[in-house]
Amino acid sequence: MICSVSPRRACPWVRPAWKWTDPIIEGWESRGDVPKPYDSHSAGPEDALMLLHRDNRKWRSL
Numbered sequence: 001m002i003c004s005v006s007p008r009r010a011c012p013w014v015r016p017a018w019k020w021t022d023p024i025i026e027g028w029e030s031r032g033d034v035p036k037p038y039d040s041h042s043a044g045p046e047d048a049l050m051l052l053h054r055d056n057r058k059w060r061s062l
Contacts, residue, residue, distance in 0.1 A: 036048075
């Protein structure tokens, strides 16, 4: 879905997306945290892998 953004009418999914995202960003800011960097085409940052491993989960190889 492509929406043209105008001052009078924004895409219907923009506000709900920010409503979902803002608390995450506010949480990072309140702790002085930032998203962890990682290489493109990787399984993500090491912290994300640790979340999987603690529950005995792993990414599927494609």
